[in-house]
Amino acid sequence: MEKASRINVYLLTGFLGAGKTTVLNRLLEARKNEKNIIIENEFGKVSIDSHLVAARYDSLFELNNGCICCSLDEELVDVLASIIRTDPKPDNLFIEASGVADPGSIAALFTQKEVALYFDLKSVICIVDASCLEDWIEEIPEVGRQIAAADVIVLNKKSLVTPKYLINLVELLLNINTLARIIPTDEGQLPLDIFTQERSGWNPGNTPEWREKTSEHPLKSLLLEVNQPFDREMLLNQLTMVLFISYHQIYRIKGLVWFQNEKTPSIVQTHGKQVEISHSENNSGVEYPKSQLVVIGKGLQRTALEKLFKRALSSNHTSGIQAP
Secondary structure, three states: OOHHHOEEEEEEEOOOOOOHHHHHHHHHHHOOOOOEEEEEEOOOOOOOHHHOOOOOOOEEEEEOOOOOOOOOHHHHHHHHHHHHOOOOOOOEEEEEOOOOOOHHHHHHHOOOHHHHOOEEEEEEEEEEEOOOHHHHHHHOHHHHHHHHHOOEEEEEOHHHOOHHHHHHHHHHHHHHOOOOEEEEOOOOOOOHHHHOOOOOOOOHHHOOOOOOEOOOOOEEEEEEEEOOOEOHHHHHHHHHHHHHHOOOOEEEEEEEEOEOOOOOOEEEEEEOOEEEEEEOOOOOOOOOOOEEEEEEEEOOOHHHHHHHHHOOEOOOOOOOEEOO
16 A cells, blocks of 8 residues: 555544543544544543544444553454455544543554554644643652653644743743644644644654753653764664663654665654654664664653663764754
8 A cells, every 4th residue: 555545643642621522523524525423432431522523434343441552452453454354544643542542652652653554643732731731740750751752742722821831831842852843722722733743753842952851840851963974783772672661751752863784864753662663754864874763751760771771872872962
């Protein structure tokens, strides 16, 4: 199957009451002339959200009795298989995950070759409630993971807070995930260009003076710059190991990386405990410019992370990691 014929996938996450179903309805309205399929996951045996979704879709699958990212893996795979067999195939698949779901684990499924052959994960969209975001980050670990994994963060219900406080919330979100596009809004109103944003792009903070982001909250992001190429296999092994050991601490890693003997950089990113490496469209023509890696999590120590990545550097070069 050619890449152009794959089914577009949009993964919606966010804690309970943030407004996921409202945003889903907005997305469905924008794509009402296309064939859309929805997967609804609720943490409970009785489905409520499915009754709130506007009738702008062709099929709706409900996955109840558990969280889509842990106890329903086999059921989700079965649903994806049935979607592939539909004729004609849908243009878009919208997944509204449970409020306690870890989106990294769900996204990881779509990096598997047999799934990526048919599905193209376009965006991970996290919806947060402006009126209680700070409390959620302090009290609920899943909220931090949802924010860290997002390509787009919808800061919903902005009218419930003052303009000054809204600015503080945007800065807070940037402290956690400097890679995401942040959209303050009310009632899930989204710009249509959300469908044209490529999630594989790389631009840390969209500014050359990107700095270490930290705040009084437990989550922060660190930027590491490396001025020599990595060994592909060694980096894959190191990332796989650290995610297995420190999954509770490291929420996401994403970077633009140069590998030994390769002429173009690659995008390296983690989804849950899985590592994805894909070629970047950007080719600066410069041999081995600096690689950049952003690590998002809690209790991060720069020294320990530098040691981790140094083990994966190519042995044919002598320079190393620099602080930004």
